[in-house]
Amino acid sequence: MHALASGQFDDDEMAKASDLIGRVRSIFEGRVVGQADLSRALITTLIARGHVLLESVPGLAKTTAAVTLADAISGSFSRIQCTPDLMPNDIVGTQIYSYETGEFSTQLGPVHANMVLLDEINRSSAKTQSAMLESMQERQTSIGGTIYKLPNPFMVMATQNPIEEEGTYVLPEAQMDRFLLKEVLTYPKPDEEFDILTKTAEGTFGHPDGVEAISTDDVLYLQGVARRVYVDESIKRYIVDIINTTRGQGPRPLSEFQKYVRVGSSPRGGLALMQVGQALALQDGRNYVVPEDITRLRHETLRHRLVRTYDALANNVTPESLIDAVFQAVPTP
Secondary structure, rough: OOHHOOOOHHHHHHHHHHHHHHHHHHHHHHOOOOHHHHHHHHHHHOOOOOOOEEOOOOOOOOOHHHHHHHHHOOOEEEEHHHHHHHHHHHHEEEEEOOOOOOOOEEEEEOOOOOOEEEEOOHHHOOHHHHHHHHHHHEEEEHHHOEEEEEOOEEEEEEEEEOOOOOOOOHHHHHHHHOOOOOOOEOOOOHHHHHHHHHHHHOOOOOOOOOOOOOOOHHHHHHHHHHHHHEEHHHHHHHHHHHHHHHHHOOOOOOHHHHEEEEEEEOOOHHHHHHHHHHHHHHHOOOOOOOOOHHHHHHHHHHHHOEEEEEHHHOOOOOOHHHHHHHHHHHHOO
């Protein structure tokens, strides 16, 4: 596979990409203790030109992580706190009439930033959720009939509290599918929590000395290099087999799988597996994808793309266990 991959991009380009990724990671680790999974998910999403959905209880450094990533790429940042009365215009922008000039002027909304934190997306109404998801998909907004392009790079980090909390509107599955990854955050380990207390007391959180933030142009460079990471035919076939197996088909269909899964992954899930694989390969300093790149973030890539049946929900069959069953059934190339 490696022989076929040679010539995709040279060693100098790989060295530059590795340096840029290393700088982003260093800045991130200087400000966010632990949360290695969160760091990997955010950097992978950024390189793969996607958006990420984070689910956790409050207080696990999600806002800090988003601000830090924006700083690390020298990008603009905005935070939108979702509430039931938030309107689409509050996100996208609006036209304001001036009595002095007798003309309308356009005021762009907070979605016009490189890094947008959409806090507690499941607390906003369906109309507002759909306006945000349209911006994510089209990478543009329409205000008063005029199209405004969003900045490039553009990445949304949406957070949601676990569904059992009151006053929430569940994101429809079709809208969930717009997110490249869904990361479920857990509490930090006791040692990490000790570090948080120590660093807070000493005031040692912050930008590591001698590490320079990268530019938004550097991000576009990384995204371009990631798209050129070689994906062999056998890896593409492997991805197609996995996605088809989630639909109860594939080369080795799982018996009784449709008892637990009502709707399998869309083709967008296959694209996500490939793009995540390319981003992970680049982070590992490789210009070709190996099967482990496809399996490493399988839960994060597919957990929000499977619609479980009532039986699965009643028996507490987790999406992760269903994804593992699919990956065990499909032969690795």
